Amino acid sequence: MYKIRVILDTKEDVIRTILVDNNLNLEDLHATIAKSFGFGGQEMASFYRTDDDWTQGEEIPLFNMEEVGEGISMQNCILQDTLPEESNKLIYVYDFLKMWTFYVEVIEVSDEKKEDLPQIILTVGEIPSEAPEKEFVAEKLDDGFEDEEDLDDEFGHFDDDFDYNEY
Secondary structure (H helix, E strand, C coil), X not given: CEEEEEEECCCXXXXXXXXXXXXXXXXXXXXXXXXXXXXXXXCCEEEEEECCCCCEEEEEECCCCCCCCCCCCHHHCEHHHHCCCCCCEEEEEECCXXXXXXXXXXXXXXXXXXXXXXXXXXXXXXXXXXXXXXXXXXXXXXXXXXXXXXXXXXXXHHHHHCCHHHC
């Protein structure tokens, strides 16, 4: 049995702690998380592997996205194989239009067997009416070029010397 903490990425604390069977696949975990936060579970979603610093890694999509063969999907990822130890983490994104983002962490792994799983054992906070806005900002890379304004100054005189009416 796994005890999993799921935290919504928002300013206010919105947390669910869920007990699930260790043989659960990620598709069922997706449905459990969505339901625990009051969603219908009908929107597209993905899990992302992550390190201890929550750096987003490989995507585990809801459906196999490979053109040929068996690609990775939530259905073929079993919880105990994907998150074998306590403190293992995933990022969960629900509804790609709204980008509800959750941090998922295994807080306890137990050999105990329990009926009536999954169970929500802790609920903290209410989900906001709208998803928090995400700001996607790329790091500014030094491409080796000067500012574009400098380029205009450097080559701007060509516009003055060229007579478009001659052609």
